[in-house]
Amino acid sequence: MDDQTRMLAGLGGLGGLTPADVGDPDSVRKQQSLGQPQQDIGDILQQIMAITDESLDEAQARCWPEEAPAQWGGTDGPSEGGGAGRGTAGGALPLNFQHRKHALNCHRMKPALFSVLCEIKEKTVLSIRGVQEEDPPDPQIMRLDNMLLAEGVSGPEKGGGSAAAAAAAAAAGGSPNDGSIEHSDYRAKLAQIRQIYHCELEKYEQACSEFTNHVMNLLREQSRTRPISPKEIERMVSIIHRKFSSIQMQLKQSTCEAVMILRSRFLDARRKRRNFNKQATEVLNEYFYSHLSNPYPSEEAKEELAKKCGITVSQVSNWFGNKRIRYKKNIGKFQEEANLYAVKTAVDAANVSAQASQANSPATPNSGSSGSYSLSHTGDAYLNLRSLNGEGLSVAPSLQQQVDTLHRATHLTAGYEELSGSGLFTPHSLDANNSWQDTTNPPSVTSPPGGPGSIHSDTSN
DNA sequence: GTTAATGATTTCGG
DNA sequence: CCGAAATCATTAAC
Numbered sequence: 249m250d251d252q253t254r255m256l257a258g259l260g261g262l263g264g265l266t267p268a269d270v271g272d273p274d275s276v277r278k279q280q281s282l283g284q285p286q287q288d289i290g291d292i293l294q295q296i297m298a299i300t301d302e303s304l305d306e307a308q309a310r311c312w313p314e315e316a317p318a319q320w321g322g323t324d325g326p327s328e329g330g331g332a333g334r335g336t337a338g339g340a341l342p343l344n345f346q347h348r349k350h351a352l353n354c355h356r357m358k359p360a361l362f363s364v365l366c367e368i369k370e371k372t373v374l375s376i377r378g379v380q381e382e383d384p385p386d387p388q389i390m391r392l393d394n395m396l397l398a399e400g401v402s403g404p405e406k407g408g409g410s411a412a413a414a415a416a417a418a419a420a421g422g423s424p425n426d427g428s429i430e431h432s433d434y435r436a437k438l439a440q441i442r443q444i445y446h447c448e449l450e451k452y453e454q455a456c457s458e459f460t461n462h463v464m465n466l467l468r469e470q471s472r473t474r475p476i477s478p479k480e481i482e483r484m485v486s487i488i489h490r491k492f493s494s495i496q497m498q499l500k501q502s503t504c505e506a507v508m509i510l511r512s513r514f515l516d517a518r519r520k521r522r523n524f525n526k527q528a529t530e531v532l533n534e535y536f537y538s539h540l541s542n543p544y545p546s547e548e549a550k551e552e553l554a555k556k557c558g559i560t561v562s563q564v565s566n567w568f569g570n571k572r573i574r575y576k577k578n579i580g581k582f583q584e585e586a587n588l589y590a591v592k593t594a595v596d597a598a599n600v601s602a603q604a605s606q607a608n609s610p611a612t613p614n615s616g617s618s619g620s621y622s623l624s625h626t627g628d629a630y631l632n633l634r635s636l637n638g639e640g641l642s643v644a645p646s647l648q649q650q651v652d653t654l655h656r657a658t659h660l661t662a663g664y665e666e667l668s669g670s671g672l673f674t675p676h677s678l679d680a681n682n683s684w685q686d687t688t689n690p691p692s693v694t695s696p697p698g699g700p701g702s703i704h705s706d707t708s709n
Numbered sequence: 710g711t712t713a714a715t716g717a718t719t720t721c722g723g
Numbered sequence: 724c725c726g727a728a729a730t731c732a733t734t735a736a737c
Contacts (some may be wrong), residue, residue, distance in 0.1 A: 322726060521716045529715095544726085563726085566717060573728065574715090683727080 288357050295348055353472070355504075364473035389493065392500040399507045401442045438507065445503045452499065456492040460485050528557035532567050536575075537589035542684060543572055576682060 279468050327410060396402040467481045524532070535553060550564045557564070575582050 523715065523734065534729085563716080567715095569728095570716070571728065576727095 279487075292355060292357060295351070298348060349618060356481050361525070362475045366477035366480075369475055370477055370479060386493075386497070389497050389500065392497065392504055395504050396445075396500060396507075399443055400438065401503060402509060441506050445499070448499050449496070452492060452496055456489065463488060476701060508525075524557060524559060524563075528559060531556050532564070532571070533585065533589050534593060536568065536571050537586050538593045543568060544684070547610075572684070576684075 347567060393402065461486060464481055467476050467484060470476055471481075523529075535545060535549070539545070545564070545568060547561075550561045550568075554561045554564045559567075
């Protein structure tokens, strides 16, 4: 409100006053007492009108001061150094125009008039543009930013230079980890994208700042000859920045796309599986066959196995899922394997228990562990052993008793199913529904699927 | 090239 | 979310 009146006042006749002066009647009187203000204003306005009539050439010359920089270089002061160069570039311009220009530039009322004009312009621009100036951060660009950050394209460099990142990834394959080979390929490609992205981003930023500087210089230069407020320059800069950021968004968008394609081609092609190494499958099989009655490792056990095998927990889960289903589907096929691991486990168990206590009962439930996880279902190992013992494999003495007790109740055959009727142990602990169940309640056995070897129970023999 | 083995993914039920 | 079952896709042996 106050601004408005002040502005109008300035237009009306107080042109020579800076806004700060307006409120001071004394200053007005002072000005008027000089006896000139009216004439001054009229003078200036007339000259302005004259300039608006200038020819196109003149106007152009005025608009591109850097092409004739020294033309009217004397800023607000009467520094007339530029005048010397007038002879060369200024030759094309009419002398009277030069004169008018100069006179206007050096007019003592010019700064005040400029400030008023700036203010008016400011108001007009504001009213035209409205409040839509400060747009909130574009959600689109924020999404892109987040994604690039998540993908490791933007944000802090991981492991040094982009090329080094790939090298590091390749070097990381030194651990007994598989899958890092195609992973390193992926990382290399990602690093490439990353590099291009950063390169382009830098270029954009450089271009942006260059252009901004250029425009700012231009405007500053022009502000000597036409009313340009710093605010206006600021606004222009923000417009430029917005333009450039929209270009940047395109860059980000295409980078995101590239990353997505890369992902789908590499990471999602992780079906390109590698077989686990021998040691890993051994560890897994050991656990599986030593927990045959309940081959469901707990979360901790899975983690432990994963660590041991250099694979992920979900890979362990996959493995057990596959193993269970495939074992169940064809127990006969796995017989040999089962025996193998039973011996392994049993021997280990025997060694441990022999060391632990020789006089004591061999049935130390938790002693048998080939690894750091405990063998909670030691019985499984014995079950597998049963058939082995018949084949003349030597078993540690402490275990022999156990096996012997089993012998009393079982008939030794190579077959795996003969225990079904014994009610003592089931080799696979599968119930009628062919699913694993808790060892605590022995299965109500039906005859298993036509497995290998005939079924003969001891009781019937 | 064929085939078995095998790790991963998908589908479905609880 | 977990596990069973089916299925896919790759690897490795022949």
